[in-house]
Amino acid sequence: MPVRTARLPVVALAAACAFAAAGPVKAQDVNVPILVPITGFLSIEGTSQRNGALLAVKNAPAGLKITAEVADTGVAPEVAVNALERALGRGKVQAVAASMLGTQMLAMLPVALENKVPLVTVSGTAQITEMNNPYVFRFFPGDDVTKVAHVKYAVEELGKKRVALIYQTTAYGQSGRTFILKNLEKMGLKPVFEEALETSVRDMSPVLGKAKAANPDVVLLHLHGPSTGLVIKQAAAMNLGLPIVAGSAMHQPHTAHLMEPAELKGVCAETSASPVSGGSPELDGFLAAYRKEFNAEPDGFALGQYDAVSMVLAAAAKGAKTAADVQKALATTTYKGLAMTYKSDGKGNMAHSAMIICYDGASRIPKIVKRYENITGVL
Numbered sequence: 422m423p424v425r426t427a428r429l430p431v432v433a434l435a436a437a438c439a440f441a442a443a444g445p446v447k448a449q450d451v452n453v454p455i456l457v458p459i460t461g462f463l464s465i466e467g468t469s470q471r472n473g474a475l476l477a478v479k480n481a482p483a484g485l486k487i488t489a490e491v492a493d494t495g496v497a498p499e500v501a502v503n504a505l506e507r508a509l510g511r512g513k514v515q516a517v518a519a520s521m522l523g524t525q526m527l528a529m530l531p532v533a534l535e536n537k538v539p540l541v542t543v544s545g546t547a548q549i550t551e552m553n554n555p556y557v558f559r560f561f562p563g564d565d566v567t568k569v570a571h572v573k574y575a576v577e578e579l580g581k582k583r584v585a586l587i588y589q590t591t592a593y594g595q596s597g598r599t600f601i602l603k604n605l606e607k608m609g610l611k612p613v614f615e616e617a618l619e620t621s622v623r624d625m626s627p628v629l630g631k632a633k634a635a636n637p638d639v640v641l642l643h644l645h646g647p648s649t650g651l652v653i654k655q656a657a658a659m660n661l662g663l664p665i666v667a668g669s670a671m672h673q674p675h676t677a678h679l680m681e682p683a684e685l686k687g688v689c690a691e692t693s694a695s696p697v698s699g700g701s702p703e704l705d706g707f708l709a710a711y712r713k714e715f716n717a718e719p720d721g722f723a724l725g726q727y728d729a730v731s732m733v734l735a736a737a738a739k740g741a742k743t744a745a746d747v748q749k750a751l752a753t754t755t756y757k758g759l760a761m762t763y764k765s766d767g768k769g770n771m772a773h774s775a776m777i778i779c780y781d782g783a784s785r786i787p788k789i790v791k792r793y794e795n796i797t798g799v800l
Contacts, residue, residue, distance in 0.1 A: 448486035451737045453478070453730060454508035455489055455518040456529075461496035462620045463522050465646050465675045466722050470543055472715050473723035474518040476707075477730035479714070482738035494520045498528035505532050514538050515747045516733045518726060521561075523549060523592035530554045539748045541729035543722045545669065546596045550768040558751045560729035560763060561722065562693050562772040562796075567669060568600035570775035570793040571641065571691040575666045576608055578777075578791060581639035585632040585663075586615040587652060588643040594618075597643030597668060613637050618648055625655040633661060642667040650679030657684035666690065672778055674718035677785040686782025689790070694721040694760035695778045698789050703759050721760065725772065728758030755800075766799045773797040 455474045458467035471491055478489045492508065494501040501520050508514060509532070516539045519529055523546025530549065533540045533556040542549070543561035550559055575581050586601060588594040594617060605611060614635035616628050629652065632640060640656070640663050642649055649670045656665065657680070664687050670676055671690035674697055696708050696719040707727065711719040736750035751771075755764045763771040774794045778787035 448484055449737060449742065450488070450513075451485050451734065452488045452512060452514045453516050453518060453733060454514060455491045456494050456501060456504045456508060457491070457518065457520050458496055458522050458525070459491075459493045462645060462647065463496060465673065466521055466670070467494075469673065469720050469723040470518070470521050470726045472711065472717070473719070473726035474730045476711060476714055476723075477727045477734065480710070480731070481734045485734060485737055487734070489518075494522070494525055496522060496525075498524050501525035502528050502532060505529050509536050509538060513743075515737060515741070515744050516541055518542070518730055520544070521722060523596065526557070527552075527592070530557060533557065537748070538744045539733075539751055541726075541733060541751070543725040543729065546592050547600065548592070548596060550770050555752065555769070556748060557769045558729070558765065558771055559769055560732075560758075560771050561669075561725040562775050563770055564596045564600040566770075566773060566796045567691045567693070567775045568597060568604050569796050570777055570791070571666060571668070572601060572604035572608070573793070574689065574691070574777045574791055575639050575641060575664075576605075576610065579639060579664060579666070581664070582610060583636065583638045584610065584612045585635060585637035585640045586612040586643070587628060587632065587640065588615070588617055589645055589648060590617045590619050591645070593645065594643055601641060601643065618644065620645060620648060622648065623651060625652045626659065628652075629656055629659060629661060633663070637663060639663060640665045642671070644668060644670060646670040646673055646676040647679075650676050653688055654680050654684055664689070666777075669693070669721060672787065673720040673722070674785065675720075677780070677787075682780070682784055683782050685780035685785065687780070689777055689779040690787070691775055691777055692721045693772055693775060694724050695776070695787055695789060696720065696724050697786055698778060700789065707759055724760045728756070728760055728763065729771075731758065732756040732763065762800060764799055766797060770797070770799075773799050
């Protein structure tokens, strides 16, 4: 699959150049390539990731001259690796906004280690921060965090015990399943039904029929956006009559728009943040800026990548000139972002909180119903 490369929008480069022309001090050069999946089955999530990174560049601190070229990594690991090697071969790079697709991240990690360049990502795949690689930094809570909220909400808040689990066959899906099972086991529970789905599956009635036959009292989903939308839409069509607590793909406005509001009634999901739900003046400002820039609705992936690139640029503004400087700043400092406060746990896990959002059947804008703060105890 060819990699398409595009330069940062002129408005962002123009702002940097204007600063350089106006001030007596030369602006510091910062190169942060954006290597994300904007085609393929993860295109919606990857586009959000790209947009968040670009908005952070546009809102960068004064005194920085930023290069932020975008390359589409598709969904193949080798395409992501090739994109990373090309970006590193074009000059000094301080950090990379790297693909959220777990298989691509796992393939990119050895290249980052060899070149000693930090990767900032919103990938949820737990394994990427278990590889003893000091150059990966995850700004979206991993499955070891989000699945605590996912399971606790279903069991403790909804009072459910008979869990049907439907997950994706991808690395993302397998990772989520592992931590869902671990958290259920802590509560003395096992799923009464579980099945994995390929991303190519479009007819969800067979799996939903088998799940219902197992007599569950709740359905947990850990699927990518398109699969999540298909399951929920078809569950509504067959009057499944069970509460659904989905993974973070459900919180995305693009996923919600696959359904009518009535089809979403009673559906909940775990996520790191829900920008469209608001909650603070800062988030409202981000929401307005994102809508203006991209004519689209932001999600937690966009916000997480915005915070990730913003932390990189904040470090550069404070004097971090090299990849080593940025890596040290990411590994050792605490950063207050819009979604949450970030701090590395020593492995590169920066995000330690999650929330549950739910839909009321009248709107595609979810309400935040439960927050789970500092789940890991790192902060």
